[in-house]
Amino acid sequence: MASKSSDKVLFFSQTSIPDKFEESCLKLDDFVKHQVVLNRKIILITSGGTTVPLESRTVRFIDNFSSGTRGSTSAEYFLQKNYAVIFLHRHKSLEPFYRHLNRDIFDSLELTSTGDIVVKHENKDHLAKIIKQYKTIEEEKLLLKLEFTSLGDYLHLLKATCERLNKLGTSVMLYLAAAVSDFYIPKADMSEHKIQSSNGPLELKLQLVPKMLEPLVKDWLPSAYIISFKLETDSRLLISKSKQALDKYKHQLVIANELEKRKREVTLVTSETVNPIILSEEDLKRGTEIESVIVKEVIKLHDNYIKSN
Numbered sequence: 001m002a003s004k005s006s007d008k009v010l011f012f013s014q015t016s017i018p019d020k021f022e023e024s025c026l027k028l029d030d031f032v033k034h035q036v037v038l039n040r041k042i043i044l045i046t047s048g049g050t051t052v053p054l055e056s057r058t059v060r061f062i063d064n065f066s067s068g069t070r071g072s073t074s075a076e077y078f079l080q081k082n083y084a085v086i087f088l089h090r091h092k093s094l095e096p097f098y099r100h101l102n103r104d105i106f107d108s109l110e111l112t113s114t115g116d117i118v119v120k121h122e123n124k125d126h127l128a129k130i131i132k133q134y135k136t137i138e139e140e141k142l143l144l145k146l147e148f149t150s151l152g153d154y155l156h157l158l159k160a161t162c163e164r165l166n167k168l169g170t171s172v173m174l175y176l177a178a179a180v181s182d183f184y185i186p187k188a189d190m191s192e193h194k195i196q197s198s199n200g201p202l203e204l205k206l207q208l209v210p211k212m213l214e215p216l217v218k219d220w221l222p223s224a225y226i227i228s229f230k231l232e233t234d235s236r237l238l239i240s241k242s243k244q245a246l247d248k249y250k251h252q253l254v255i256a257n258e259l260e261k262r263k264r265e266v267t268l269v270t271s272e273t274v275n276p277i278i279l280s281e282e283d284l285k286r287g288t289e290i291e292s293v294i295v296k297e298v299i300k301l302h303d304n305y306i307k308s309n
């Protein structure tokens with residue numbers, strides 16, 4: 001039987017290297033170098049769901065649920081606190097700043113009688129604030145965005161990023177909010193062409209994805225402050241599963257959330273503490289985003305970690 005570490009090596013050899021991988025690595029090298037010179041804290045945020053292709057020339061795939069709200073919203077709050085952010089996200093999922101334009105863009109614009117397009121008076125302040133923040137982030141080179149689609153892309157890019165952040169010590173934080181598949185089909189077992197329905201019902205056998213949090217904490221980035229997310233639909237499992245993960249992988253924090261309540265309730269679980277964050281009806285009416293509270297708490301924990309290490 002293959003040993004656990006060879007499972008991981010095998011996974012990387014059984015999945016394709018992402019498109020433009022070298023270009024992404026060069027961008028990472030430049031970005032990290034720039035932040036190190038400026039002595040900034042760096043956070044890697046992962047966001048969105050991974051796909052598991054069923055065919056090499058992919059027509060069909062299995063997807064993990066995540067819109068990218070948690071990751072993109074949190075990224076904005078970390079940027080406001082002067083963290084340099086590497087935003088590793090699913091292609092076409094929500095992105096920091098752009099997320100504000102997605103839904104209501106046409107409602108916030110007006111077409112004048114002369115054919116000009118103007119922002120409605122009531123939307124100006126909100127948009128102006130976002131544009132100002134976005135421009136500052138661009139000028140200061142505080143944000144690097146990298147994209148993935150499949151589980152393979154995600155893990156190759158995650159590993160490459162961690163390798164570049166290693167040796168930067170405790171100032172680095174990982175915020176693993178992406179929804180990552182536990183199952184996959186190795187390249188060798190995958191049909192090359194579109195699977196034909198004329199062959200009858202489809203039976204799939206998926207392999208378990210090796211738990212990458214293990215080498216990540218032990219070998220890829222041992223001194224960083226590492227946060228994983230636990231997603232459950234059965235609330236009774238949430239805290240016990242989060243504690244199990246901390247026990248097993250020995251990282252610093254699990255943010256536990258239940259699918260339906262994730263926008264108003266999360267629990268920060270460390271090996272010693274269980275700290276729920278619950279937004280009130282008033283908070284929700286005021287438009288408070290739960291990520292603003294999560295980020296505030298996480299930064300306090302990271303600061304303590306830096307001081308005590």
Ligand code: 9Z3
Pocket residue numbers: 048065066067068069070071176177178179180181228229230231232257259262
């Ligand atoms: C999360 O739990 C995220 O908070 C959500 C965010 C995916 C719920 P949205 O993007 O949703 O705002 O729509 N992410 C981690 C999910 C995950 O795959 N966790 C694994 C698990 O629960 C551990 S890595 O076992």
